[in-house]
Amino acid sequence: xxxxxxxxxxxxxxxxxxxxxxxxxxxxxxxxxxxxxxxxxxxxxxxxxxxxxxxxxxxxxxxxxxxxxxxxxxxxxxxxxxxxxxxxxxxxxxxxxxxxxxxxxxxxxxxxxxxxxxxxxxxxxxxxxxxxxxxxxxxxxxxxxxxxxxxxxxxxxxxxxxxxxxxxxxxxxxxxxxxxxxxxxxxxxxxxxxxxxxxxxxxxxxxxxxxxxxxxxxxxxxxxxxxxxxxxxxxxxxxxxxxxxxxxxxxxxxxxxxxxxxx
Amino acid sequence: xxxxxxxxxxxxxxxxxxxxxxxxxxxxxxxxxxxxxxxxxxxxxxxxxxxxxxxxxxxxxxxxxxxxxxxxxxxxxxxxxxxxxxxxxxxxxxxxxxxxxxxxxxxxxxxxxxxxxxxxxxxxxxxxxxxxxxxxxxxxxxxxxxxxxxxxxxxxxxxxxxxxxxxxxxxxxxxxxxxxxxxxxxxxxxxxxxxxxxxxxxxxxxxxxxxxxxxxxxxxxxxxxxxxxxxxxxxxxxxxxxxxxxxxxxxxxxxxxxxxxxxxxxxxxxx
Numbered sequence: 001x002x003x004x005x006x007x008x009x010x011x012x013x014x015x016x017x018x019x020x021x022x023x024x025x026x027x028x029x030x031x032x033x034x035x036x037x038x039x040x041x042x043x044x045x046x047x048x049x050x051x052x053x054x055x056x057x058x059x060x061x062x063x064x065x066x067x068x069x070x071x072x073x074x075x076x077x078x079x080x081x082x083x084x085x086x087x088x089x090x091x092x093x094x095x096x097x098x099x100x101x102x103x104x105x106x107x108x109x110x111x112x113x114x115x116x117x118x119x120x121x122x123x124x125x126x127x128x129x130x131x132x133x134x135x136x137x138x139x140x141x142x143x144x145x146x147x148x149x150x151x152x153x154x155x156x157x158x159x160x161x162x163x164x165x166x167x168x169x170x171x172x173x174x175x176x177x178x179x180x181x182x183x184x185x186x187x188x189x190x191x192x193x194x195x196x197x198x199x200x201x202x203x204x205x206x207x208x209x210x211x212x213x214x215x216x217x218x219x220x221x222x223x224x225x226x227x228x229x230x231x232x233x234x235x236x237x238x239x240x241x242x243x244x245x246x247x248x249x250x251x252x253x254x255x256x257x258x259x260x261x262x263x
Numbered sequence: 264x265x266x267x268x269x270x271x272x273x274x275x276x277x278x279x280x281x282x283x284x285x286x287x288x289x290x291x292x293x294x295x296x297x298x299x300x301x302x303x304x305x306x307x308x309x310x311x312x313x314x315x316x317x318x319x320x321x322x323x324x325x326x327x328x329x330x331x332x333x334x335x336x337x338x339x340x341x342x343x344x345x346x347x348x349x350x351x352x353x354x355x356x357x358x359x360x361x362x363x364x365x366x367x368x369x370x371x372x373x374x375x376x377x378x379x380x381x382x383x384x385x386x387x388x389x390x391x392x393x394x395x396x397x398x399x400x401x402x403x404x405x406x407x408x409x410x411x412x413x414x415x416x417x418x419x420x421x422x423x424x425x426x427x428x429x430x431x432x433x434x435x436x437x438x439x440x441x442x443x444x445x446x447x448x449x450x451x452x453x454x455x456x457x458x459x460x461x462x463x464x465x466x467x468x469x470x471x472x473x474x475x476x477x478x479x480x481x482x483x484x485x486x487x488x489x490x491x492x493x494x495x496x497x498x499x500x501x502x503x504x505x506x507x508x509x510x511x512x513x514x515x516x517x518x519x520x521x522x523x524x525x526x527x528x529x530x531x532x533x534x
Contacts, residue, residue: 026341058365059288059313059441069500073338075289075313076501077440078494089442090288090312091369095385098366116389119334120362125395131351133336133344136313139387140366170389246339246503 003182003201004253005235007153008034009227011105011180012235014149018052019102020062022093022141026107027151029071030247034238036066038231054086056101058137060093062086070241079245094137098144106138108150108179110164113214115148115177115188118164125166135168142169150188152181153249155203157210160186183207184224186216194221264434265482269532272456272484273298276422280328282308284420284452288443290490291317292458295424297527300324310420312368312444316509319344320527323519331401331418333365339506345513361399364392367415369444371401374417375451381405381414423452426490427475428497429468430459434480437471439496446475454481458489460498 008031015021015035023032032055039052055063057074067080077084098104109132110118119138123129142148148171152159160179171177177188183204184197194211197218198204208218242250267275277283277299285292296317299307306328311318314335321327323346335347350356363371367384374382384402391397393413401416425445427436436457438445449455457475462485489495492502492509512522 059443061441072501072503075338077289077496078500081496087441090365090444094366120391126357127354128352131348134334134362135364136334137365139364139390139392143387167390246507248340
Protein backbone atom coordinates (compact mmCIF):
# COMPACT_ATOMS: atom_id res chain seq x y z
CA UNK A 1 0.00 0.00 0.00
CA UNK A 2 2.71 2.49 0.93
CA UNK A 3 4.59 1.90 -2.31
CA UNK A 4 1.38 2.51 -4.24
CA UNK A 5 0.70 5.74 -2.34
CA UNK A 6 4.21 7.03 -2.90
CA UNK A 7 3.94 6.20 -6.58
CA UNK A 8 0.72 8.18 -6.77
CA UNK A 9 2.27 11.16 -4.99
CA UNK A 10 5.24 11.21 -7.36
CA UNK A 11 2.91 10.95 -10.33
CA UNK A 12 0.86 13.88 -8.99
CA UNK A 13 4.00 15.99 -8.85
CA UNK A 14 4.19 15.75 -12.64
CA UNK A 15 0.91 17.69 -12.72
CA UNK A 16 2.02 20.13 -10.08
CA UNK A 17 4.90 21.20 -12.27
CA UNK A 18 2.18 23.24 -13.97
CA UNK A 19 1.00 23.92 -17.49
CA UNK A 20 -1.44 22.17 -19.79
CA UNK A 21 -1.37 18.46 -19.14
CA UNK A 22 -3.01 15.92 -21.41
CA UNK A 23 -4.41 13.34 -19.04
CA UNK A 24 -5.16 9.76 -20.00
CA UNK A 25 -7.31 7.07 -18.41
CA UNK A 26 -6.68 5.32 -15.09
CA UNK A 27 -3.64 6.28 -12.98
CA UNK A 28 -3.26 9.69 -14.65
CA UNK A 29 -6.82 10.57 -13.61
CA UNK A 30 -6.03 9.69 -10.00
CA UNK A 31 -2.72 11.53 -10.08
CA UNK A 32 -4.41 14.59 -11.53
CA UNK A 33 -7.05 14.52 -8.82
CA UNK A 34 -4.43 14.20 -6.11
CA UNK A 35 -2.49 17.11 -7.53
CA UNK A 36 -5.62 19.26 -7.67
CA UNK A 37 -6.55 18.39 -4.09
CA UNK A 38 -3.07 19.17 -2.83
CA UNK A 39 -3.32 22.54 -4.50
CA UNK A 40 -6.46 23.54 -2.61
CA UNK A 41 -7.08 23.56 1.11
CA UNK A 42 -8.70 20.44 2.57
CA UNK A 43 -12.46 20.73 2.54
CA UNK A 44 -12.43 23.72 0.24
CA UNK A 45 -13.80 23.59 -3.27
CA UNK A 46 -11.22 23.91 -6.01
CA UNK A 47 -10.55 27.52 -6.94
CA UNK A 48 -9.83 27.66 -10.67
CA UNK A 49 -7.78 30.82 -10.35
CA UNK A 50 -5.44 29.12 -7.91
CA UNK A 51 -4.82 26.08 -10.07
CA UNK A 52 -1.43 25.88 -11.65
CA UNK A 53 -2.29 23.22 -14.18
CA UNK A 54 -5.11 22.38 -16.54
CA UNK A 55 -6.02 18.81 -17.39
CA UNK A 56 -7.13 18.07 -20.93
CA UNK A 57 -9.00 14.89 -21.85
CA UNK A 58 -9.35 13.25 -25.24
CA UNK A 59 -13.12 13.68 -25.21
CA UNK A 60 -12.48 17.40 -25.72
CA UNK A 61 -12.24 18.83 -22.25
CA UNK A 62 -10.11 21.28 -20.32
CA UNK A 63 -10.63 21.01 -16.58
CA UNK A 64 -9.52 23.38 -13.84
CA UNK A 65 -9.32 22.24 -10.24
CA UNK A 66 -10.41 19.12 -8.42
CA UNK A 67 -13.45 17.20 -9.59
CA UNK A 68 -16.63 16.93 -7.51
CA UNK A 69 -16.22 13.16 -7.61
CA UNK A 70 -13.14 11.20 -8.56
CA UNK A 71 -13.87 10.62 -12.26
CA UNK A 72 -14.43 6.94 -12.91
CA UNK A 73 -12.72 7.68 -16.23
CA UNK A 74 -12.02 10.66 -18.45
CA UNK A 75 -15.42 10.02 -20.04
CA UNK A 76 -17.23 10.48 -16.74
CA UNK A 77 -18.40 13.97 -17.64
CA UNK A 78 -20.71 14.78 -14.71
CA UNK A 79 -17.95 14.10 -12.20
CA UNK A 80 -15.80 16.97 -13.45
CA UNK A 81 -18.42 19.22 -15.05
CA UNK A 82 -17.98 21.92 -12.40
CA UNK A 83 -14.39 22.47 -13.52
CA UNK A 84 -15.04 22.01 -17.23
CA UNK A 85 -14.28 25.43 -18.65
CA UNK A 86 -12.85 24.47 -22.04
CA UNK A 87 -15.22 22.44 -24.18
CA UNK A 88 -13.89 21.15 -27.47
CA UNK A 89 -13.95 18.23 -29.87
CA UNK A 90 -11.63 15.24 -29.75
CA UNK A 91 -10.01 16.40 -32.98
CA UNK A 92 -9.10 19.72 -31.39
CA UNK A 93 -7.28 18.00 -28.56
CA UNK A 94 -5.77 15.03 -30.39
CA UNK A 95 -4.85 16.65 -33.70
CA UNK A 96 -4.63 20.42 -33.34
CA UNK A 97 -3.37 20.81 -29.78
CA UNK A 98 -1.28 17.66 -29.34
CA UNK A 99 2.06 19.33 -30.05
CA UNK A 100 1.30 22.20 -27.69
CA UNK A 101 0.73 20.37 -24.43
CA UNK A 102 3.39 20.87 -21.81
CA UNK A 103 3.12 17.22 -20.85
CA UNK A 104 1.26 14.08 -21.83
CA UNK A 105 0.57 11.74 -18.90
CA UNK A 106 -0.75 8.30 -19.79
CA UNK A 107 -1.19 4.88 -18.28
CA UNK A 108 1.17 2.16 -19.51
CA UNK A 109 0.40 -1.49 -18.97
CA UNK A 110 3.13 -2.75 -21.31
CA UNK A 111 5.97 -0.41 -22.23
CA UNK A 112 9.37 -0.84 -23.84
CA UNK A 113 12.73 0.83 -23.61
CA UNK A 114 11.92 3.18 -26.50
CA UNK A 115 8.84 4.40 -24.68
CA UNK A 116 6.41 2.56 -26.93
CA UNK A 117 3.34 0.89 -25.46
CA UNK A 118 1.18 -2.06 -26.38
CA UNK A 119 -2.46 -1.79 -25.39
CA UNK A 120 -3.79 -3.78 -28.33
CA UNK A 121 -2.85 -7.45 -28.60
CA UNK A 122 -0.85 -10.19 -26.94
CA UNK A 123 -0.10 -12.78 -29.60
CA UNK A 124 -1.17 -12.77 -33.22
CA UNK A 125 -3.47 -9.95 -34.19
CA UNK A 126 -5.78 -12.27 -36.17
CA UNK A 127 -6.40 -14.40 -33.10
CA UNK A 128 -4.72 -12.87 -30.09
CA UNK A 129 -4.02 -14.75 -26.90
CA UNK A 130 -5.24 -11.67 -25.07
CA UNK A 131 -7.18 -8.94 -26.78
CA UNK A 132 -6.46 -5.66 -25.02
CA UNK A 133 -8.75 -2.62 -25.30
CA UNK A 134 -6.93 -0.77 -28.07
CA UNK A 135 -5.34 2.62 -28.14
CA UNK A 136 -8.10 5.22 -28.29
CA UNK A 137 -6.36 8.55 -28.76
CA UNK A 138 -3.02 7.52 -27.31
CA UNK A 139 -1.32 7.04 -30.67
CA UNK A 140 -2.37 10.49 -31.88
CA UNK A 141 -1.34 12.32 -28.75
CA UNK A 142 1.95 10.51 -28.14
CA UNK A 143 3.13 10.89 -31.73
CA UNK A 144 3.12 14.69 -31.42
CA UNK A 145 4.15 15.04 -27.79
CA UNK A 146 7.25 16.84 -26.64
CA UNK A 147 7.18 15.25 -23.19
CA UNK A 148 5.55 11.96 -22.28
CA UNK A 149 5.12 10.59 -18.76
CA UNK A 150 4.02 6.97 -18.62
CA UNK A 151 2.54 5.73 -15.35
CA UNK A 152 2.76 2.06 -14.48
CA UNK A 153 1.25 1.28 -11.11
CA UNK A 154 1.65 -2.49 -11.16
CA UNK A 155 4.11 -4.67 -9.35
CA UNK A 156 5.46 -6.81 -12.20
CA UNK A 157 8.76 -5.42 -13.53
CA UNK A 158 8.43 -7.57 -16.66
CA UNK A 159 5.84 -5.14 -17.96
CA UNK A 160 8.85 -3.02 -18.92
CA UNK A 161 10.26 -4.89 -21.91
CA UNK A 162 13.05 -4.57 -24.42
CA UNK A 163 10.49 -4.34 -27.20
CA UNK A 164 6.70 -4.55 -27.07
CA UNK A 165 5.10 -7.15 -29.28
CA UNK A 166 2.70 -4.71 -30.99
CA UNK A 167 3.07 -0.94 -30.96
CA UNK A 168 -0.07 1.00 -30.11
CA UNK A 169 1.61 4.34 -29.43
CA UNK A 170 5.13 5.52 -30.19
CA UNK A 171 6.69 8.81 -29.14
CA UNK A 172 8.88 10.79 -31.52
CA UNK A 173 12.61 10.22 -31.17
CA UNK A 174 13.26 13.71 -29.81
CA UNK A 175 10.58 13.62 -27.10
CA UNK A 176 11.46 13.42 -23.43
CA UNK A 177 9.91 10.15 -22.28
CA UNK A 178 9.90 8.91 -18.70
CA UNK A 179 8.26 6.01 -16.91
CA UNK A 180 7.06 6.36 -13.33
CA UNK A 181 6.57 3.16 -11.40
CA UNK A 182 6.65 2.10 -7.77
CA UNK A 183 10.39 1.44 -7.93
CA UNK A 184 11.51 4.70 -9.51
CA UNK A 185 11.71 6.74 -12.68
CA UNK A 186 13.20 5.47 -15.93
CA UNK A 187 14.14 7.66 -18.86
CA UNK A 188 13.19 5.84 -22.05
CA UNK A 189 14.55 6.28 -25.56
CA UNK A 190 17.72 5.55 -27.46
CA UNK A 191 19.76 5.46 -24.23
CA UNK A 192 17.44 4.32 -21.47
CA UNK A 193 18.53 5.25 -17.97
CA UNK A 194 17.29 4.63 -14.48
CA UNK A 195 17.12 8.23 -13.25
CA UNK A 196 15.62 7.73 -9.80
CA UNK A 197 15.11 4.77 -7.55
CA UNK A 198 12.98 4.22 -4.46
CA UNK A 199 15.43 2.26 -2.34
CA UNK A 200 12.90 1.18 0.28
CA UNK A 201 10.24 0.05 -2.21
CA UNK A 202 9.43 -3.62 -2.14
CA UNK A 203 11.22 -5.19 -5.13
CA UNK A 204 13.38 -2.19 -6.03
CA UNK A 205 16.54 -4.26 -6.19
CA UNK A 206 14.91 -6.79 -8.49
CA UNK A 207 13.67 -3.99 -10.70
CA UNK A 208 17.17 -2.56 -11.05
CA UNK A 209 18.47 -6.02 -11.89
CA UNK A 210 15.74 -6.44 -14.50
CA UNK A 211 16.63 -3.09 -16.06
CA UNK A 212 20.32 -3.88 -16.13
CA UNK A 213 19.59 -7.14 -17.92
CA UNK A 214 17.68 -5.16 -20.55
CA UNK A 215 20.71 -2.92 -21.06
CA UNK A 216 19.45 0.08 -19.11
CA UNK A 217 22.11 2.22 -17.45
CA UNK A 218 21.31 1.89 -13.75
CA UNK A 219 24.56 3.30 -12.44
CA UNK A 220 23.49 6.92 -12.20
CA UNK A 221 20.22 6.51 -10.33
CA UNK A 222 19.62 8.84 -7.42
CA UNK A 223 17.03 8.31 -4.67
CA UNK A 224 13.56 9.66 -5.40
CA UNK A 225 12.73 12.78 -3.39
CA UNK A 226 10.91 12.09 -0.14
CA UNK A 227 7.16 12.00 0.10
CA UNK A 228 5.59 14.13 2.84
CA UNK A 229 3.04 12.73 5.30
CA UNK A 230 0.36 15.17 4.14
CA UNK A 231 0.89 14.01 0.57
CA UNK A 232 0.56 10.38 1.63
CA UNK A 233 -2.62 11.15 3.54
CA UNK A 234 -4.11 12.95 0.56
CA UNK A 235 -3.13 10.07 -1.72
CA UNK A 236 -4.84 7.60 0.57
CA UNK A 237 -7.98 9.75 0.54
CA UNK A 238 -7.95 9.74 -3.24
CA UNK A 239 -7.66 5.96 -3.28
CA UNK A 240 -10.53 5.61 -0.81
CA UNK A 241 -12.71 7.73 -3.08
CA UNK A 242 -11.39 5.93 -6.16
CA UNK A 243 -12.46 2.59 -4.70
CA UNK A 244 -15.98 3.98 -4.43
CA UNK A 245 -15.74 5.04 -8.05
CA UNK A 246 -14.87 1.58 -9.26
CA UNK A 247 -11.09 1.62 -9.53
CA UNK A 248 -9.80 -1.93 -9.13
CA UNK A 249 -6.32 -0.70 -8.24
CA UNK A 250 -7.75 1.29 -5.34
CA UNK A 251 -9.86 -1.59 -4.07
CA UNK A 252 -6.79 -3.82 -4.21
CA UNK A 253 -4.53 -1.32 -2.44
CA UNK A 254 -6.98 -0.80 0.39
CA UNK A 255 -7.46 -4.54 0.78
CA UNK A 256 -3.69 -4.96 1.03
CA UNK A 257 -3.59 -2.26 3.66
CA UNK A 258 -6.20 -4.07 5.76
CA UNK A 259 -4.31 -7.34 5.40
CA UNK A 260 -1.05 -5.68 6.43
CA UNK A 261 -2.74 -4.15 9.45
CA UNK A 262 -4.16 -7.52 10.46
CA UNK A 263 -0.75 -9.18 10.47
CA UNK B 264 -38.61 17.15 -38.91
CA UNK B 265 -40.17 14.30 -36.99
CA UNK B 266 -40.71 13.89 -33.30
CA UNK B 267 -40.65 10.15 -32.70
CA UNK B 268 -40.59 7.63 -29.91
CA UNK B 269 -37.34 5.74 -29.58
CA UNK B 270 -38.76 2.50 -31.05
CA UNK B 271 -40.15 4.46 -33.97
CA UNK B 272 -36.84 6.21 -34.61
CA UNK B 273 -34.85 2.99 -34.49
CA UNK B 274 -37.31 1.26 -36.81
CA UNK B 275 -37.32 4.14 -39.27
CA UNK B 276 -33.64 4.98 -39.40
CA UNK B 277 -31.71 1.80 -38.58
CA UNK B 278 -32.85 -1.12 -40.72
CA UNK B 279 -30.89 -4.34 -41.04
CA UNK B 280 -27.61 -3.74 -42.80
CA UNK B 281 -27.42 -0.05 -41.89
CA UNK B 282 -24.24 1.76 -41.02
CA UNK B 283 -25.04 3.21 -37.61
CA UNK B 284 -23.08 5.77 -35.61
CA UNK B 285 -23.83 5.73 -31.91
CA UNK B 286 -22.86 8.73 -29.81
CA UNK B 287 -21.75 10.32 -27.69
CA UNK B 288 -18.14 9.81 -26.74
CA UNK B 289 -18.65 9.51 -22.97
CA UNK B 290 -22.41 9.71 -22.79
CA UNK B 291 -23.33 6.67 -24.79
CA UNK B 292 -26.83 6.03 -26.03
CA UNK B 293 -27.38 2.70 -24.36
CA UNK B 294 -31.12 3.12 -24.87
CA UNK B 295 -30.64 3.12 -28.65
CA UNK B 296 -28.35 0.09 -28.53
CA UNK B 297 -30.85 -1.78 -26.39
CA UNK B 298 -33.70 -0.92 -28.73
CA UNK B 299 -31.65 -2.18 -31.67
CA UNK B 300 -31.26 -5.43 -29.77
CA UNK B 301 -34.97 -5.66 -28.94
CA UNK B 302 -35.91 -5.04 -32.56
CA UNK B 303 -33.58 -7.90 -33.56
CA UNK B 304 -31.47 -5.86 -35.95
CA UNK B 305 -28.86 -7.81 -37.89
CA UNK B 306 -25.78 -7.14 -39.99
CA UNK B 307 -25.16 -3.64 -38.68
CA UNK B 308 -21.97 -1.78 -39.41
CA UNK B 309 -21.45 -0.02 -36.12
CA UNK B 310 -19.42 3.17 -35.82
CA UNK B 311 -18.60 4.19 -32.27
CA UNK B 312 -15.54 6.12 -31.19
CA UNK B 313 -15.12 5.00 -27.62
CA UNK B 314 -16.38 1.47 -27.89
CA UNK B 315 -17.07 0.80 -24.27
CA UNK B 316 -19.79 -1.44 -23.01
CA UNK B 317 -22.33 -0.32 -25.58
CA UNK B 318 -20.30 -1.83 -28.41
CA UNK B 319 -19.59 -4.85 -26.25
CA UNK B 320 -23.31 -5.45 -25.77
CA UNK B 321 -23.97 -5.18 -29.50
CA UNK B 322 -21.18 -7.68 -30.17
CA UNK B 323 -22.64 -10.02 -27.59
CA UNK B 324 -26.16 -9.73 -28.99
CA UNK B 325 -24.92 -10.65 -32.46
CA UNK B 326 -25.96 -7.48 -34.28
CA UNK B 327 -22.58 -6.46 -35.58
CA UNK B 328 -21.37 -7.18 -39.09
CA UNK B 329 -18.45 -4.79 -38.75
CA UNK B 330 -17.26 -2.28 -36.20
CA UNK B 331 -15.26 0.90 -36.60
CA UNK B 332 -13.99 2.15 -33.27
CA UNK B 333 -11.11 3.59 -31.28
CA UNK B 334 -11.06 1.18 -28.35
CA UNK B 335 -13.39 -1.19 -26.58
CA UNK B 336 -13.40 -1.80 -22.83
CA UNK B 337 -15.17 -0.87 -19.65
CA UNK B 338 -13.70 2.47 -18.56
CA UNK B 339 -14.90 1.70 -15.05
CA UNK B 340 -12.47 -0.58 -13.29
CA UNK B 341 -11.11 -0.53 -15.92
CA UNK B 342 -12.20 -3.95 -17.08
CA UNK B 343 -12.26 -5.87 -20.33
CA UNK B 344 -15.19 -5.72 -22.68
CA UNK B 345 -15.71 -9.43 -22.45
CA UNK B 346 -17.81 -10.08 -25.56
CA UNK B 347 -15.38 -8.11 -27.67
CA UNK B 348 -12.50 -9.96 -26.12
CA UNK B 349 -14.06 -13.40 -26.62
CA UNK B 350 -14.84 -12.56 -30.23
CA UNK B 351 -11.31 -11.36 -30.96
CA UNK B 352 -9.62 -14.21 -29.14
CA UNK B 353 -11.72 -16.75 -31.04
CA UNK B 354 -10.49 -15.33 -34.33
CA UNK B 355 -14.02 -14.40 -35.38
CA UNK B 356 -13.33 -10.66 -35.36
CA UNK B 357 -10.65 -10.85 -38.03
CA UNK B 358 -11.66 -8.77 -41.02
CA UNK B 359 -14.70 -7.35 -39.23
CA UNK B 360 -13.14 -4.63 -37.16
CA UNK B 361 -11.60 -1.37 -38.25
CA UNK B 362 -9.59 0.04 -35.41
CA UNK B 363 -8.72 3.70 -35.75
CA UNK B 364 -6.84 6.01 -33.44
CA UNK B 365 -9.38 8.56 -32.30
CA UNK B 366 -7.72 11.43 -34.12
CA UNK B 367 -8.03 9.52 -37.38
CA UNK B 368 -11.59 8.60 -36.46
CA UNK B 369 -12.55 12.27 -36.21
CA UNK B 370 -10.74 13.03 -39.46
CA UNK B 371 -12.70 10.29 -41.24
CA UNK B 372 -15.93 11.89 -40.04
CA UNK B 373 -14.68 15.32 -41.10
CA UNK B 374 -14.10 13.96 -44.60
CA UNK B 375 -17.59 12.51 -44.59
CA UNK B 376 -19.07 15.78 -43.42
CA UNK B 377 -17.35 17.67 -46.22
CA UNK B 378 -18.17 15.02 -48.82
CA UNK B 379 -14.50 14.38 -49.48
CA UNK B 380 -13.19 10.88 -50.25
CA UNK B 381 -10.53 11.08 -47.57
CA UNK B 382 -8.76 13.35 -45.12
CA UNK B 383 -5.06 13.77 -44.49
CA UNK B 384 -4.00 12.78 -40.98
CA UNK B 385 -0.79 12.98 -38.97
CA UNK B 386 1.26 9.87 -39.58
CA UNK B 387 1.87 7.39 -36.78
CA UNK B 388 5.17 5.81 -37.74
CA UNK B 389 6.09 2.57 -36.10
CA UNK B 390 2.62 1.83 -34.77
CA UNK B 391 0.44 -1.10 -35.75
CA UNK B 392 -2.04 1.30 -37.30
CA UNK B 393 0.56 1.73 -40.03
CA UNK B 394 2.71 -1.41 -39.94
CA UNK B 395 -0.11 -3.94 -39.40
CA UNK B 396 -3.04 -2.03 -40.95
CA UNK B 397 -5.25 -2.09 -37.88
CA UNK B 398 -7.71 0.25 -39.67
CA UNK B 399 -8.35 -2.60 -42.10
CA UNK B 400 -7.65 -0.92 -45.42
CA UNK B 401 -8.91 2.52 -44.49
CA UNK B 402 -5.57 4.36 -44.34
CA UNK B 403 -2.84 4.73 -46.93
CA UNK B 404 -0.24 7.20 -48.18
CA UNK B 405 -0.98 9.39 -51.19
CA UNK B 406 1.54 11.33 -53.24
CA UNK B 407 0.63 14.82 -54.42
CA UNK B 408 2.57 17.76 -55.89
CA UNK B 409 2.28 19.31 -52.42
CA UNK B 410 3.93 16.37 -50.73
CA UNK B 411 2.90 12.98 -49.49
CA UNK B 412 0.43 12.38 -46.70
CA UNK B 413 -1.27 9.54 -44.96
CA UNK B 414 -5.00 9.73 -45.49
CA UNK B 415 -8.02 8.07 -43.94
CA UNK B 416 -11.10 7.21 -45.96
CA UNK B 417 -14.30 9.13 -45.30
CA UNK B 418 -16.79 7.87 -42.75
CA UNK B 419 -20.41 8.33 -43.80
CA UNK B 420 -22.89 6.60 -41.49
CA UNK B 421 -26.39 6.00 -42.77
CA UNK B 422 -27.63 7.37 -39.51
CA UNK B 423 -26.10 9.08 -36.49
CA UNK B 424 -27.85 8.78 -33.15
CA UNK B 425 -26.67 11.70 -31.06
CA UNK B 426 -27.35 12.49 -27.44
CA UNK B 427 -28.33 16.02 -26.40
CA UNK B 428 -29.44 17.65 -23.20
CA UNK B 429 -32.15 19.74 -24.82
CA UNK B 430 -33.83 19.81 -28.21
CA UNK B 431 -36.71 21.72 -29.72
CA UNK B 432 -39.29 20.56 -32.23
CA UNK B 433 -37.17 21.93 -35.09
CA UNK B 434 -34.18 19.77 -34.12
CA UNK B 435 -32.01 22.48 -32.66
CA UNK B 436 -30.15 20.85 -29.81
CA UNK B 437 -27.86 21.61 -26.91
CA UNK B 438 -25.11 19.20 -25.94
CA UNK B 439 -23.59 19.60 -22.49
CA UNK B 440 -20.09 18.35 -21.79
CA UNK B 441 -17.17 17.55 -24.07
CA UNK B 442 -18.16 17.11 -27.69
CA UNK B 443 -15.92 14.21 -28.70
CA UNK B 444 -16.64 13.49 -32.38
CA UNK B 445 -20.39 13.91 -32.03
CA UNK B 446 -20.95 17.07 -34.04
CA UNK B 447 -18.81 15.75 -36.90
CA UNK B 448 -20.79 12.51 -36.91
CA UNK B 449 -24.06 14.41 -37.15
CA UNK B 450 -22.66 16.43 -40.05
CA UNK B 451 -21.30 13.37 -41.82
CA UNK B 452 -24.30 11.06 -41.54
CA UNK B 453 -27.02 10.75 -44.16
CA UNK B 454 -29.56 11.18 -41.38
CA UNK B 455 -29.26 12.36 -37.79
CA UNK B 456 -31.53 11.49 -34.91
CA UNK B 457 -31.19 13.56 -31.75
CA UNK B 458 -32.07 11.72 -28.57
CA UNK B 459 -32.63 14.42 -25.98
CA UNK B 460 -33.09 14.33 -22.26
CA UNK B 461 -35.83 16.91 -22.67
CA UNK B 462 -37.85 18.35 -25.53
CA UNK B 463 -38.31 22.04 -24.77
CA UNK B 464 -39.21 25.31 -26.41
CA UNK B 465 -36.93 26.93 -28.95
CA UNK B 466 -36.41 29.80 -26.53
CA UNK B 467 -34.96 27.41 -23.96
CA UNK B 468 -32.60 25.84 -26.48
CA UNK B 469 -31.45 29.22 -27.69
CA UNK B 470 -30.80 30.33 -24.14
CA UNK B 471 -28.69 27.23 -23.51
CA UNK B 472 -26.86 27.54 -26.84
CA UNK B 473 -27.28 25.58 -30.05
CA UNK B 474 -24.65 22.86 -30.52
CA UNK B 475 -26.49 21.04 -33.31
CA UNK B 476 -28.56 23.16 -35.67
CA UNK B 477 -31.88 21.78 -36.83
CA UNK B 478 -30.47 22.03 -40.33
CA UNK B 479 -28.70 18.68 -39.86
CA UNK B 480 -31.29 16.90 -37.74
CA UNK B 481 -33.94 14.62 -39.22
CA UNK B 482 -35.77 13.44 -36.13
CA UNK B 483 -35.97 14.17 -32.44
CA UNK B 484 -36.64 11.72 -29.64
CA UNK B 485 -37.34 12.77 -26.08
CA UNK B 486 -35.86 10.13 -23.80
CA UNK B 487 -34.94 11.02 -20.20
CA UNK B 488 -32.12 8.87 -18.91
CA UNK B 489 -30.99 8.13 -22.45
CA UNK B 490 -27.38 7.38 -21.63
CA UNK B 491 -27.71 5.46 -18.37
CA UNK B 492 -25.59 3.89 -16.91
CA UNK B 493 -23.40 6.71 -18.24
CA UNK B 494 -23.99 10.11 -16.74
CA UNK B 495 -25.49 13.24 -18.23
CA UNK B 496 -24.05 16.58 -17.17
CA UNK B 497 -26.38 18.45 -14.84
CA UNK B 498 -28.88 15.57 -14.68
CA UNK B 499 -27.47 12.29 -13.34
CA UNK B 500 -24.15 10.72 -12.47
CA UNK B 501 -22.56 7.69 -14.07
CA UNK B 502 -23.86 4.52 -12.40
CA UNK B 503 -20.59 2.91 -11.41
CA UNK B 504 -22.32 -0.03 -9.72
CA UNK B 505 -24.22 -0.87 -12.91
CA UNK B 506 -20.96 -0.83 -14.87
CA UNK B 507 -19.42 -3.22 -12.40
CA UNK B 508 -22.44 -5.50 -12.42
CA UNK B 509 -22.25 -5.74 -16.19
CA UNK B 510 -18.52 -6.44 -16.15
CA UNK B 511 -19.05 -9.19 -13.63
CA UNK B 512 -22.01 -10.74 -15.44
CA UNK B 513 -20.47 -10.65 -18.90
CA UNK B 514 -17.32 -12.51 -17.92
CA UNK B 515 -19.09 -15.63 -19.21
CA UNK B 516 -21.37 -16.18 -22.18
CA UNK B 517 -24.12 -17.50 -19.92
CA UNK B 518 -23.76 -14.54 -17.60
CA UNK B 519 -24.05 -12.14 -20.49
CA UNK B 520 -27.16 -13.91 -21.83
CA UNK B 521 -28.80 -13.70 -18.44
CA UNK B 522 -27.93 -10.00 -18.20
CA UNK B 523 -29.26 -9.40 -21.69
CA UNK B 524 -32.54 -11.10 -20.92
CA UNK B 525 -33.23 -9.29 -17.65
CA UNK B 526 -31.78 -5.86 -18.48
CA UNK B 527 -32.74 -5.54 -22.15
CA UNK B 528 -35.04 -8.14 -23.69
CA UNK B 529 -37.53 -8.29 -20.83
CA UNK B 530 -37.86 -4.52 -20.78
CA UNK B 531 -39.71 -2.29 -23.18
CA UNK B 532 -39.36 1.32 -24.17
CA UNK B 533 -42.39 3.42 -23.30
CA UNK B 534 -43.94 4.42 -26.63
